[in-house]
Amino acid sequence: MNPTLFISHGAPNIILSDIKSKKNIKKLADTLKIPKYIIIFSAHYLTNDLKIINPSAKEIMYDFYGFEEELYKVKYEVNSDLKLTLDLIDKLKKQNINISIDENRKSYDHGVWNVLALMYEKLSIPVLQISIPKSYGINELINLGTKLQEFKNEALIICSGGITHNLADMSMSFSTKNYAEEFNTKIINIIENEKEDELKNITKNINFNKNHPSSEHFLPLFIAYGSAINKKGKSFNSEMLYSNISMESFIFDEKKDIKC
16 A cells, blocks of 8 residues: 655745755655555645546646746656546546546646655656645545545555745744744644544634635645545654745655555
């Protein structure tokens, strides 16, 4: 069985950096077996209803601005797969999850290829990107993750987002803002101690809106949690950038925790 990863992807230029998070993500990836394929969610792919990327997808988006010119020259080969896409749709529909192909989505956003480039220098397996539906509430996102458990024998599930994401309040200060540190610590405690009720009610936390003026970067964590067999996750990367951007990342169903 493959694990589930929640990865705080940070800024896209992390791939040009030499920071701790880049090293830790690669270090973790090197310990994992190569799956048959990858199922991935990104905070940058929101739709009204549940969609899956066009199986003809093979391009990457430079869906950001204001970064180094070098970043816009980065090439990364990634593609989907028609047979796997149709199989996933069929199996989810049998579990009463309505999902369809997004004919207009033919490229991968930076929340996908940036993370994959950190993990794999070269990728030779298909990547199926599923959207985050704006119509889903927290329980529905967790349920969606649960329905994906049957794919984990073949697929690695990656949920790409951010534990904190208040871009307007970033700074170059070396000190971490209290609201970000407190919230980050709270999430570690919730995930590493399987506090499901607290996770489901996290939007009521006093620091949630300070860290997430909009919630899309946090939503992938609910899917990751739902897809876990062992609900106790483990942090494999801790770093705070720009005074409030957490790179906290978690692994669920690490091989030693689950009997395959």
